[in-house]
Amino acid sequence: MTVAPVRPAESDAPAVAEPTVAPGPFGAPILRKEDRRLAAGEGRYLDDLGHEALAAAFLRSPHAHARIVDIDIDAALDVEGVVAIYTYEDLDGRVAEPLPLLIPHPALHAPRTAYPLAKDVVRHVGEPVAMVVATDRYTAEDAVSLIRVEWEPLPAVIGIDAAVAAEHAVHPDVPDNVAAHLVQEVGDAQAAIAAAPRSLTLDLHVERSASTPLEGKGVYARWDADDRSLRVYTSTQTSTSVRFALAAKLSLPVDRVEVVTPDVGGGFGVKIVHPWPEEVLVPWAAIRLRREVKWVEDRREHFISSAHERAQKHTVRVGFDDEGRILGLDVRFWHDNGAYTPYGIIVPIITSTQLLGPYKVGAYRVEFHSLYTNTVMVTPYRGAGRVHACFVMERVMDAVADHCGLDRAQVRLTNMIRPEEMPYDQGLIFQDGRPLIYDTGDFPRSLRAALDLVDWEGFAAVRAQAQAEGRRVGIGLATYVEGTGVGPYEGAYVRVETTGDVVVATGLTTQGQGHATVFAQIAAQELGVPVDRVTVTTGDTRRFKYGVGTFASRAAVMSGNAVALAARKVRAKALRIAAAALAADESELTIVDGVVSVRGFPDGPSIPLATVAVLANPLRYAFDEEAKRATQFAVPATDGPPVPEGEEPGLEATAWYSPVRSTFANGVHAAVVETDPETAEIRVLRYCVVHDCGTVINPMIVEGQVHGGVAQGVGGALYERIVYDESGQLVNASFMDFLMPYASEVPTVEIDHVTSPSPLNPLGVKGVGEAGVIPGHAVLAAAIEDAEGIRIDRMPISPAELFDLRRRLAAGEDIGLRRRSRGEGPS
Amino acid sequence: MKPPSFGYHRPQTVAEALSVLARYGPDAKVLAGGQSLIPLLNMRLAAPKVLVDINRLGAELDRLDEDEQAVRVGALVRHARLARRTPSTSTTGTSMADAAEASIPPLLAEATRYVAHPTIRNRGTTVGSLVHADPAAELPAVLLLCGGSVELASVHGTRTVPAEQFFVGPLQSALAPGELAVAATFPRPPARSGSAFREVSRRAGDYALVGVALQVALDGDGQVASARAAYLSVGPTPVLVDLTDAVHGSTVDWEDAGRLAQSQVEPDDDIHASAAYRRHLVGVLTRRAGEVALARAREASGDA
Numbered sequence A: 001m002t003v004a005p006v007r008p009a010e011s012d013a014p015a016v017a018e019p020t021v022a023p024g025p026f027g028a029p030i031l032r033k034e035d036r037r038l039a040a041g042e043g044r045y046l047d048d049l050g051h052e053a054l055a056a057a058f059l060r061s062p063h064a065h066a067r068i069v070d071i072d073i074d075a076a077l078d079v080e081g082v083v084a085i086y087t088y089e090d091l092d093g094r095v096a097e098p099l100p101l102l103i104p105h106p107a108l109h110a111p112r113t114a115y116p117l118a119k120d121v122v123r124h125v126g127e128p129v130a131m132v133v134a135t136d137r138y139t140a141e142d143a144v145s146l147i148r149v150e151w152e153p154l155p156a157v158i159g160i161d162a163a164v165a166a167e168h169a170v171h172p173d174v175p176d177n178v179a180a181h182l183v184q185e186v187g188d189a190q191a192a193i194a195a196a197p198r199s200l201t202l203d204l205h206v207e208r209s210a211s212t213p214l215e216g217k218g219v220y221a222r223w224d225a226d227d228r229s230l231r232v233y234t235s236t237q238t239s240t241s242v243r244f245a246l247a248a249k250l251s252l253p254v255d256r257v258e259v260v261t262p263d264v265g266g267g268f269g270v271k272i273v274h275p276w277p278e279e280v281l282v283p284w285a286a287i288r289l290r291r292e293v294k295w296v297e298d299r300r301e302h303f304i305s306s307a308h309e310r311a312q313k314h315t316v317r318v319g320f321d322d323e324g325r326i327l328g329l330d331v332r333f334w335h336d337n338g339a340y341t342p343y344g345i346i347v348p349i350i351t352s353t354q355l356l357g358p359y360k361v362g363a364y365r366v367e368f369h370s371l372y373t374n375t376v377m378v379t380p381y382r383g384a385g386r387v388h389a390c391f392v393m394e395r396v397m398d399a400v401a402d403h404c405g406l407d408r409a410q411v412r413l414t415n416m417i418r419p420e421e422m423p424y425d426q427g428l429i430f431q432d433g434r435p436l437i438y439d440t441g442d443f444p445r446s447l448r449a450a451l452d453l454v455d456w457e458g459f460a461a462v463r464a465q466a467q468a469e470g471r472r473v474g475i476g477l478a479t480y481v482e483g484t485g486v487g488p489y490e491g492a493y494v495r496v497e498t499t500g501d502v503v504v505a506t507g508l509t510t511q512g513q514g515h516a517t518v519f520a521q522i523a524a525q526e527l528g529v530p531v532d533r534v535t536v537t538t539g540d541t542r543r544f545k546y547g548v549g550t551f552a553s554r555a556a557v558m559s560g561n562a563v564a565l566a567a568r569k570v571r572a573k574a575l576r577i578a579a580a581a582l583a584a585d586e587s588e589l590t591i592v593d594g595v596v597s598v599r600g601f602p603d604g605p606s607i608p609l610a611t612v613a614v615l616a617n618p619l620r621y622a623f624d625e626e627a628k629r630a631t632q633f634a635v636p637a638t639d640g641p642p643v644p645e646g647e648e649p650g651l652e653a654t655a656w657y658s659p660v661r662s663t664f665a666n667g668v669h670a671a672v673v674e675t676d677p678e679t680a681e682i683r684v685l686r687y688c689v690v691h692d693c694g695t696v697i698n699p700m701i702v703e704g705q706v707h708g709g710v711a712q713g714v715g716g717a718l719y720e721r722i723v724y725d726e727s728g729q730l731v732n733a734s735f736m737d738f739l740m741p742y743a744s745e746v747p748t749v750e751i752d753h754v755t756s757p758s759p760l761n762p763l764g765v766k767g768v769g770e771a772g773v774i775p776g777h778a779v780l781a782a783a784i785e786d787a788e789g790i791r792i793d794r795m796p797i798s799p800a801e802l803f804d805l806r807r808r809l810a811a812g813e814d815i816g817l818r819r820r821s822r823g824e825g826p827s
Numbered sequence B: 001m002k003p004p005s006f007g008y009h010r011p012q013t014v015a016e017a018l019s020v021l022a023r024y025g026p027d028a029k030v031l032a033g034g035q036s037l038i039p040l041l042n043m044r045l046a047a048p049k050v051l052v053d054i055n056r057l058g059a060e061l062d063r064l065d066e067d068e069q070a071v072r073v074g075a076l077v078r079h080a081r082l083a084r085r086t087p088s089t090s091t092t093g094t095s096m097a098d099a100a101e102a103s104i105p106p107l108l109a110e111a112t113r114y115v116a117h118p119t120i121r122n123r124g125t126t127v128g129s130l131v132h133a134d135p136a137a138e139l140p141a142v143l144l145l146c147g148g149s150v151e152l153a154s155v156h157g158t159r160t161v162p163a164e165q166f167f168v169g170p171l172q173s174a175l176a177p178g179e180l181a182v183a184a185t186f187p188r189p190p191a192r193s194g195s196a197f198r199e200v201s202r203r204a205g206d207y208a209l210v211g212v213a214l215q216v217a218l219d220g221d222g223q224v225a226s227a228r229a230a231y232l233s234v235g236p237t238p239v240l241v242d243l244t245d246a247v248h249g250s251t252v253d254w255e256d257a258g259r260l261a262q263s264q265v266e267p268d269d270d271i272h273a274s275a276a277y278r279r280h281l282v283g284v285l286t287r288r289a290g291e292v293a294l295a296r297a298r299e300a301s302g303d304a
Helices: A035-039 A137-146 A160-165 A191-193 A239-251 A277-289 A299-305 A346-355 A386-404 A408-415 A443-456 A459-466 A515-527 A555-582 A611-616 A699-718 A776-788 A799-810 B013-025 B036-041 B079-084 B095-098 B107-114 B118-121 B126-132 B138-145 B254-262 B276-300
Strands: A056-062 A066-072 A082-086 A130-132 A148-153 A178-186 A200-206 A220-223 A229-234 A257-260 A291-298 A312-320 A324-338 A363-372 A424-429 A433-438 A471-485 A490-496 A502-506 A534-538 A589-592 A597-598 A599-606 A652-657 A663-675 A683-691 A751-752 B007-009 B027-029 B050-053 B065-066 B072-076 B151-152 B156-164 B168-171 B182-188 B191-202 B208-218 B224-232 B237-244
Touching: A035 A597, A056 A137, A056 A277, A056 A299, A056 A599, A066 A130, A082 A137, A082 A277, A130 A277, A130 B036, A148 B072, A148 B237, A160 A324, A160 B107, A178 A424, A191 A299, A191 A312, A191 A363, A200 A386, A220 A277, A229 A239, A229 A277, A229 B156, A239 A257, A239 A277, A277 A291, A277 A589, A291 B254, A299 A776, A312 A386, A324 A346, A324 A386, A346 A363, A346 A386, A346 A424, A363 A424, A386 A471, A386 A776, A408 A443, A408 A471, A424 A599, A443 A471, A443 A683, A443 A751, A459 A471, A459 A663, A490 A555, A490 A611, A502 A515, A502 A555, A515 A534, A515 A555, A555 A589, A555 A597, A555 A599, A555 A611, A555 A652, A589 B182, A597 A611, A597 A776, A599 A611, A663 A776, A683 A776, A699 A751, A751 B126, A799 B276, B013 B027, B013 B050, B013 B107, B013 B151, B013 B182, B072 B126, B079 B107, B079 B118, B079 B126, B107 B138, B107 B191, B126 B138, B126 B151, B126 B182, B138 B182, B138 B191, B138 B224, B191 B276, B208 B276, B224 B254, B224 B276
Parallel strands: A056 A291, A229 A257, A324 A363, A502 A534, A683 A751, B007 B050, B027 B050
Antiparallel strands: A056 A130, A066 A148, A082 A130, A178 A363, A200 A312, A220 A229, A220 A291, A312 A324, A424 A433, A471 A663, A490 A502, A490 A652, A589 A597, A597 A599, A663 A683, B065 B072, B072 B182, B151 B156, B151 B182, B191 B208, B208 B224, B224 B237
């Protein structure tokens, strides 16, 4: 089912682009342009570069918390092939300073960041302590194994409970381990709950996980001593900002630093953090040694020294009436931010502000503490705080429905914001510092579409059939609203070559999203050229210097609109030049298949865009046949200058898109699970998704994003968890014990679309990159709870844990659903 | 994750391999499929001075020898070759090569299909898995259940070690320095018997949280004469349990057999499963495998 687009209500919005007028590549499910190359093994990832470079390897802390008494590198220096070994003592200039606090916030009252190499104290297992540069990685690792460090172990703070208890401190000058404390309140939630006819308290816990892209991080630096310029290749989600950060750290003029992002084997958030210690140290060493240096992170390094996410404990009080209408919601949560806070408190801010989802809750109060622990730091991972937020809100909805004896879908409908209330201001300040205002969306329609897709009404019969066969099944629902396309801006450059080919560049990076395809679709649509004539470059500061990065489901919104705006400028210029050449009026011209002609007269006078591009650059020298047409004597002489006032040579333009605030996508997931009555194994039988990301540029890519997100959501709910022991050792730092789902564990995803274009941007698009993962915890917890009749208040959940819950229920613990004790059907 | 440097030998004959192994003793490790050894090297959890790559010894070691009593699996036979011959699923194993293959005991074929994933089964060897002696692995349990043995060759000769003496501890086998495991012998099941393999793993292809290989034999009257099971992931080595007392004669009670097995295993907690859950699974899987094995035994006896 496809629901007809909802026209934006706001009249001051720019017009939506032309796709509804002229059929073209925009909106078409065309194959990804990048896939042939990647599938054929022709991708160029970081480790495919720099085969002649020196290799770096790092000695990393084996302790969660320890003082460095002495470092002895003598034996390591004797290893043949070792070029240099660095410890903190060797660092100089701004490299010796702590790494930057990327996102300060007034509530982050005790921010702490690490040094590139540990200074005096290490605060998590995996923190870099020494860097070895050698002729190859094998030799570098041999030398690392010979470095002797005398440690004085300190007490480790592991887990939220230990951080709250604060018997020990991660940072001595932060004795309560509290990095940040933030309260937002809309109305008087506590009074509303006290006055409500019914109330509940829930404790909800989400465990730690991690992004785990298949390609870890990597940095390769080349210093040109003659030119005094640096080129750095890095597997990042923000080459533009790495460039500025490195220029600052290394005290180089920005125009002497180029940062190039090659193909990237996944990011999922962890690669937005920058500059990583290695991202500073590798170029620093390359300059110092006047040699190329490369470091490629291995899997264990990634687990113990990159970044994690998800761990939060929440206590929720909710007041509601007999219809399940929520009157007040009071959420307190504790966020484990690990040892350092370079990325600020973005994750808990998102949890606290996105928690309400599609609902109105009367009064809302949210308070969080962000806590230091002696573990790897926490930064956004796909979903970024929303997975927890959705889990909390949707667990509340199910608990309220259970408490009132009402249908879970009906309770959700009762509490939803209606489409006629859009735009809807939740009264909160979002992660971009702007008001959290939902722009468009028809949440009841999304929910009803999901109920239809999963056949909510028909599930009673499915359950009865399963029970008759001795099987146990359950169904769950989860909704979300996702703020996407946060600013501050992106830009794009579009040029028509004299061959008629179109070159597009934008500053943000690509790690699997299909930007080479969707940005080409946008440019092709705007310029009237075939999509296969468009080539897109991302993440290369040589091609585009300014930009922010690829995170927060923002690339299609930010760079997509910038590409459209740049292409429109190019189109306008092309029509001006063509109008002069054809002696026609610009308003009469159109571009079809790369040829400018008079609208309605396809066989009349015309001029290819390639020729327009030639004419756009008046020449003195005819270096080829095409160029002859643009030389001073070939161009019809006019009285004016060859480049008219206000024009620039070249058929090219740069444009910028900078929104006033985020645009909000929404969706509903519904899942059916089967739990084995004996083994407690959990199998997802059906997984249904209804999503609304506004105008769709390429439905195939949107569905691919949803599929990937669901795979990660299922993984996060049923398989993946980061496990530290009491001493702070990460006990499952490998893909053998950190269980990412295989294809065999990922269900078939059934998808339906609702389209509510955003009035906030020219294309009407919203982000979709993170959507698929957000409801994973919530929807599978709901379905398992429904199958089992046992409250699920902690995710992820394994068969062993479900087995334990069953035993506790059988032993008489009060963990069952009320509807079970009332003898009602599980749904 | 790069291994420390090591010497590398690639002998052309078993005799040459044995002489290299004799020379280096405990400093040498044998490289066959490499599915466990290479990760251990890369993580620097193993640092042998010398690797002895036996992959050129196919003429001597990549062989399946069968007779009516047993199948002898050479040290270079890959899992995939055994998994392909799956008597219980006749849709696989129809190629020309397979037709010429030895007939694999059903339990061995069934269990081999639970070993990791196709890419690992293409490379990893059955004998290598036995020598690795992981108590969570499938094949040690199968060898133990069927009363098989491993042939260990050295410059001093060859000795045959029965399964119950071969698995010494977690990741510890009876293989001595200087020895090469050249083959494992899996005896065929007795007439009027049936077997089954079942396991619960977190993901398809993972090491089992608990697994069981179970065999039932019937007497001439179609009654259960014996029932035995070998369990994996419930102790430092695979654990063999005689279930006959619970299911003999006409009173077949697999729940009772499960309780009997539960009393004889000592599983541990780890991050994937608690000991209590593992013990519970021992009961469930005993019944599930037992019912299937019994049905197969009756089928084999023409008594279905």
